[in-house]
Amino acid sequence: MVQLPTVAASEVRCARIDTPLGDYELLDFGGGRRLERWGPWLVERPDVHATGAPRDANWSADWVFLRELGAGGHWEPTRSGLPSRWEASLGGERVHCRLGSDGRVGVEARDLLIGRWLRERIEGCYDLDEIRVLNLFAGNGYVSSQALAAGATVVHVDADAAMIELARSHCGDEQVEFVRENVMDYVEDLLRRQQRFDMIVLPVPPLGHGPRGQLWDREVDLPRLVRHLPRLVSDDCLGIWLSTDGGAITWKAESLGQLLREVLPGHTIEPLQLEVASVDGRVLPAGVAARWFDDTEFLQTGGQPLTAAQLEERLDAHMISIGAAEGPARALADHPRETQDFVLRCAAMVARTSSGMAFNFVAHVCGALRLMDEAGVEAWLLHCMDVYDTRGLHPAVAAFKEVEGFARSYRARQTGVAFEDVAGVLEAFVHGLNGRRLKLEAGEHPYTDSETIFLPPTLSRFEGRDANFQLYKAMVVHQWAQTWFGTWRLDVAAAVDRYADSERALACFHGLETLRLDACIERQLPGIHRQMRPLRAATDAGMDQRWRLAAAQLGRPGATVDDSLGLLDSVLDAPLPEPAAYQGVLRPQEVARVRKARIDADRQRFRMVLMKLKQELRPDEDAGAPESEQQEADGGLPFRLKKVEAQDSVDGFAFEIELDGRPVPAPGNVRSVMASILQDLGDIPEEYLHAAGDGAYFAGDTGERSAEDVWKGTYHEEGAFLYNEWDYERQNYRKNWAVVREMDVHPSYDHFVDRTLHKYRGLAMELRRTFEALRGEDRLLKKQPYGDDVDIDALVEALADARHGEEMSERLFTKLHKLERDIAVMFMVDMSGSTKGWINDAEREALALLCESLETLGDRYAIYGFSGMTRKRCEIYRVKRFDEPYDETVRARISGIRPRDYTRMGATIRHLGGLLNEVEARTRLLVTLSDGKPDDYDAYRGAYGIEDTRMALIEAKRSGIHPFCITIDTEARDYLSHMYGAVNYAVIDEVRKLPLKVSDIYRRLTS
Amino acid sequence: MTAQVLKPEEYFITEEPYYEPVGNEIEVFEAAWDNQLPVLLKGPTGCGKTRFMEHMAWRLKRPLITVSCHDDLTASDLVGRFLIRGGETVWVDGPLSRAVRAGGICYLDEIVEARKDTTVVIHPLADDRRVLPMEKLGELLEAGDDFCMAISYNPGYQSVLKDLKQSTRQRFVALEFDYPSPELEAKIIVRESGIEPPLAEQLVKFAQMTRNLKGSGLEEGASTRLLVHAAKLVKSGIDPVAACRSSIAQALTDDEEMLAAVNELSASVF
Structure with a gap:
């Protein structure tokens, strides 16, 4: 148990009211009495604090309060004709002065101080829309009126009817609730009703009586009352005021503070000595108070940096061991307030997962702050949390220590550019440039294998993001140019192998080709050439005479890759100029491999495509029987190729197909295959026109593994979908946490659907009629x-x-x-083990009836079941896909729905929501049939499961899907309204009614 | 030129609208008109279909009445309806009736978008009969020899629901429009905007690049119309890359990545 520091006497400050204040003045005090002016009248009453001698011996008060033996007393007017109630004004506020039977009149000093503090806290709070104030022992209502003036709503509690009346005259009736009740009883009632307040005011008397005679004794009841406070304060509590005065035992301010600290640790406690100053400057004590508030939560006026002690106090709440936070608190004290708030927020968040992690965070955070900005520190924290999630505590501790490494890569990421960020744009860019559609992937060095361009995963060579992006773009253009301008038409590997030092030969060849390609780029794409030129400044500077000659030759418009090869000998011995930044490397073997595979595939495809074309144009011919000698000689296909000029291809020409001397318009796929062949070979060989025979299907890859095998085998995450999961404590996602796999339900051919329709035939007919009426009309x-x-x-x-x-x-x-119906609905059916028995039957019957209705209606729908166990094995069972017709197989699958394992709803919603979004419809519905809360074998239950499901539903809503839940869990109302929203769910109290109700609910939802 | 009010059937085109024929479409259209056959223009947006119609209207000296069709266009919108004027019902002709009465050319743009009940009025006008049934009036309007109907649609936007049925298609003589060849396109741009030929060729090259992206991010590549816009901006002194950015890139797509890619392409050409 952490030992909390006690509230020391040295911490007590003075809170003073100076008079005159409006119509109120403290004129004199002494000898156990004080003289005040309220408005036009002077009143004199006893005051236990008024020690010493009064300044004036003669007080000519208008009203004097005389004590009687025992308790109580009465007011004596010193002359006739004096009113017993009047009004005074305090700084623009009206105060009703009524002579109370206990000697009270007007307002006390403490009321003024409370009022002032309330206004300050409430008006300074920008975060809350509605602020609720609980005013216990509320008295004459001045304090409540101040709270109301500041814009709060007040619950005003007092046991005395006359006081309530007075309070009503001060406050009016708007935004305030008057309660005449014994405070302890009322507080217990509030606790039962789980009411919470944003500010609580307790000016407790030493003794008091409730309306039914209940006794309030401060010495006995105050500690009890204070112990209730934690359950009365809201999360955004703006403060608590506890004060007292008088009584047999004199309370010290620090004792009040200590009371508060013991029940509400971790925040600021201000013990106060209340005072009133008389007109001549003497100070009269007026009781003690303690204020409790939390400064770190809102935007308050002030905002001074917290001291080390305050920081340590707040951090201690998250630590396991004593004094652990001392060092870090001291280091943090030097930082500005916003940074402190930031660190405290993060520490609180981390502590919810693990205090060990919180300690490590706090220990290293100052170092992190020195190296990175707040965004960087947050990224570092999230990274360490990810490590903790996936690998455990010790690797996470190591990750925390590795702040410097992280900071370095973070900086690189700031100015640098990541491949993922630019892949989309660059892929579209290179696709627009022309030619074969190249893919982009991350790799170690920039190079291409003639189908894919590999780029480094990050680039931070230059200071600015834009410059790094330009470098990426230059790399892409260079690699593209290699395939477009024919670098790979040559067998580079073979050419280079002829040299003794083949590596050097390859490097020289690359340099030469780059010169040639740059010249081509300059001619065709002047804009990009201008951007690329600075990147080869060093190369150009370092070229010696032989290289310059070569450059001039290769710069001519007709230069081809053969020219580069021809010049290789002349530059082989010259010093190699520095490669341009975008050059990358050449990997001839890889290119050869990929190219060969593609050339084979292209040839096959071309022949097949010609075969199909021939079948279309000459459908009456038999593929196997050549009709003329000419055909036999050709090998079957009567096509010819004719070379035509084509400006947009790099070689300046393309091919047209001719059949019997007449040109044949080539469909798109034929043209693209021809273009691909051209790009590779520079020509379409005649032999390509020779038939490959019937059924020339080239052997593709072996079939995909089935989902079951994949799951059973070691390929755990192959073929599966990965989804993030929301951790509500961390307020962040766990990336790729849930593994979802789609499977088919095993159909069960037992005529279940027919039996159901027969059983409910009356209902089915009725449903059909109602749904027919709903069709678009x-x-x-x-x-x-x-x-x-x-x-x-x-x-x-x-x-x-x-x-x-x-x-x-x-x-x-x-x-x-x-009226057009344009609706697509996805049904998510709970197949968890808890649906065994009645519920499973009811679900299947409900689905059978629903499908009949939907077929009548014509809406598009899909049915998927879900279950699973642990995050690595979330299973989604296909009953009916959107594009599947409602046939026997689907009916058999509905019958085959069986209860399985657990219910991890978040991942299911995300996956099915994704499927639903692929359908074009004006309205998209996601309807869940479930029997209860989200619940899985690992920690996916309770608040965590509900919050993640809720977040998944919010994501679905954002993408335009309307979620709806139909459940039979009678306790569902608690959590369903939180997950789905107040109107988006329906509870069916009897399982038997499920089939009847589901169709009805659907009809109401969609009309 | 100041704004003026015209009745549709009085809208004669007096100045020759510039139109560069790609194939023999002018002759085909004239032949169709001589034989009172209706014409169907197919092609993507911005390829010159409307300009072609204006040209033909000028050439044949008939008024041109254009109707842009949309989801809610019904037969009444085309034929006409009763309106209330001063407590009396008055028949007001729709554009199609006007065209038939005046013997002009009625051009229905994007006909697949309109409601299906428009086929009731189009079919009788488009085949041998050449009558317009005006049911509400209880009359049949027979078209004179000068009347011509033309419709257009973009086959690239075909959806299952909005399709041109065979019973409609086969009543028309179809002309296909597509992006012109690069030289022709450059010539058109030079003629329409007055910029230098090399710059026009670069614009055409850029358009080619965007057309490569059709289907993988862009719904349509840049049409000739967009190129003319860009060229006009350049002529007024705007930098070519900036002109391409606002007149072409922003008009083609809103997707951030595609915009960046298209802007990079334009920056690489100029």
């Missing part, structure tokens, strides 16, 4: 401002109006309005 709208036909009724009325002298309406037409 034309509605005749009358009294339209424009339309197809004249609305005679409206016209008659309008003419009558005109005859009458009134204005004639313009809505005189009828219009035929077409």
Whole structure:
């Protein structure tokens, strides 16, 4: 148990009211009495604090309060004709002065101080829309009126009826609730009703009575009352005021503070000595108080940096061991307030996962702050949390220590550019440039294998993001140029192998090719060439005479890759100039491999495509029987190729296909295959036109592994979908946490659906009738401002109006309005083990009836079941896909729905939501049939499961899906309204009614 | 030129609208008109279909009445309806009736978008009969020899629901429009905007690049119309890359990544 520091006497400050204050003045005090002026009248009453001698011996008060033996007393007027109630003004506020039977009149000093503090706290709070104040022992209502003036709502509690009346005159009736009750009883009632407040005021008397005679004794009841406070304060509590005065035992301010600290540790306690100053400057004590508030939560005026002690106090709440926070608190004290708040927030968040992690965070955070900005520190923290999630505590501790390494890579990421960020743009860019559609992937060095361009995962060579992006772009253009301008038409590997030092030869060849390609780029894409030129400044500077000669040669418009090869000998011995930044490397072997595979595939495809073309154009010919000698000689296909000029291809020509001398318009796929062959070979060889024979299907890859095998085997995450999961404590996602796999339900051919329809045949017929009526139909709208036909009724009325002298309406037409149903609905059926028995039967019957209705209606729908166990094995069972017709197999699958394991709803919603979003529809519904809360074998239950499900539903809503839940869990109302929203769920209290109700609910939802 | 009010059937085109024929479409259209056959223009947006119609209207000296079709366009919108004026019902002709009465050319743009009940009026006008049934009036309007109907649609936007049925298609003589060849396109741009030929060729090259992206991020590549816009901006002194950015890139897509890619492409050409 952590030993909390005690509130010391040295911490007590003075809170003073200076008089005169409006119509109130403390004129004199002494000898156990004080003299005050309220408005036009002077009152004198006893005061236990008024020690010493008064300044004036003679006080000429108007009203004097005389004590009687025992308790109580009465007011004596010193002359006749004095009013017993009047009004005074305090700084623009009206105060009703009524002579109370206990000697009270006007307001006390403490009321003024409370009022002042309340206004300050409430008006300084920008975060809350509604602030609720609980005012216990509330007295004359001045304090409540101050709270109301600041904009709060107040619950005003007092046992005395006369006081309540007085309070009403001060406060009015708006925004305030008056309670005449014994405070302890009322507080217990509040606890039962789980009411919470944003500010609580307790000016407790030493003794008091409730309306039914209940006794309040401060010595006995105050500690009890204070112990209730934690359950009365809201999360955003702005403060608590506890004060007292008088009584047999004198309380010290620090004792009040200690009381508060013991029940509400970790925040600021201000013990106060209350005082009033008289007009001549003497100070009269007026009781003690303690204020409790939490400064770190809101935007308050002030905002001074917290001291080390305050920081340590707040951090201690998250630590396990004593004094652990001392060092870090001291280091943090030097930072500005916003940084302190930031660190405290993060520490609180981390502590919810693990205090060990919180300690490590706090220990290293100052170092992190020195190296990075707040965003960087947050990224570092999230990274360490990810490590903790996936690998455990010790690797996470190591990650915390590795702040410097992280900071370095973070900086690089700031100015640098990551491949993922630019991949989309660059892929579209290179696709627009022309040629074969190249893919982009991350790799170690920039190079291409003629189908994929590999780029480094990050680039931070230059200071600015833009410059790094330009470098990426230059790399892409260079690699693209290699395939477009024919670098790989040559067998580079073979060419280079002829040299003794083949590596050097390759490097020289690359340099030469780059010169040639740059010249081509300059001619065709001047804009990008301008951007690339600075990147080769060093190369150009370092070129010696032989290289310059070569550059001049390769710069000519007709230069090809053979020219580069030819010049290789001349530059082999010269010093190699520095490669340009975008050059990358050449990997001839990889290119050769990929190219060969592609050339083979292209040839096959070309032949197949020609075969199909021939079948289309000459359908009467038999593929296997050559009709003429000419055909036999050709090998079957009667096509010819003709070279034509084509400006947009790099070689300046393309091929047209001719059949029997007449040109044949080539469909798109034929053209693209021809373009690909051209790009590789520079020509389409004649032999490509020779038939490969019937059924020339080239052997593709072996079939995919089935989902079951993948799961059973070691390929755990292959073929699966990974989804993030929301951790509500961390307020962040756990990346790729849930592994979802789709499987088919095993169909069960037992005529279940037919039996169900027979069992419910009456209902089924009725449903069909109602749903037929819902189908899109034309509605005749009358009294339209424009339309197809004249609305005679409206016209008659309008003419009558005109005859009458009134204005004639313009809505005189009828219009035929077409109601179109454009709805797609996805049903998510709970297949967890808890549905065994009745519920499973009811679910299946409900689905059978629903499908009949939906078929009548014509809406698009899909049915998927879900279950699973642990995050690594979330299973989704396909019953009916959107594009599947409602046939026997689907019916058998509905029958085959069986209860399985657990219910991890978040991942299911995300996956099915993704499937639903692929469907084009104006309205998209996600309907869940479930029997209870989200619940899985690992920690996915309770608040965590509900919060993640809720977040998944919010994501679905954002993407335009309307979620709805139908459940039979009678306790569902608690959590369903939180997850789905107040109107988006329906509870069916009896399982038997499920089939009847589901269709009904659907009908209501969608009409 | 100041704004003026015209009745549709009085809208004669007096100045020759510039149109560069790609194939023999002018002759085909004239032949169709001589034989009172209706014409169907197919092609993507911005390829010159409307300009072609204006050209033909000028050439044949008939008024041109254009109707842009949309989801809610019904037969009444085309034929006409009763309106209430001063307590009396008055028949007001729709654009199609006007065209038939005046013997002009009625051009229905994007006909697949309109309601299906428009086929009731189009079919009788488009085949041998050449009558317009005006049911509400209880009359049949027979078209004179000068009347011509033309419709257009973009086959690239075909959806299952909005399709041109065979019973409609086969009543028309179809002309296909597509992006012109690069030289022709450059010539058109030079003629329309007055910029230098090399710059026009670069614009065409850039358009080619965007057309490569059709289907993988862009719904449509840049049409000739967009290129003319860009060229006009350049002529007024805007930097070519900036002109491409606002007149072409921003008009083609809103997707951030695609915008960045298209802007990079334009920056690489100029």
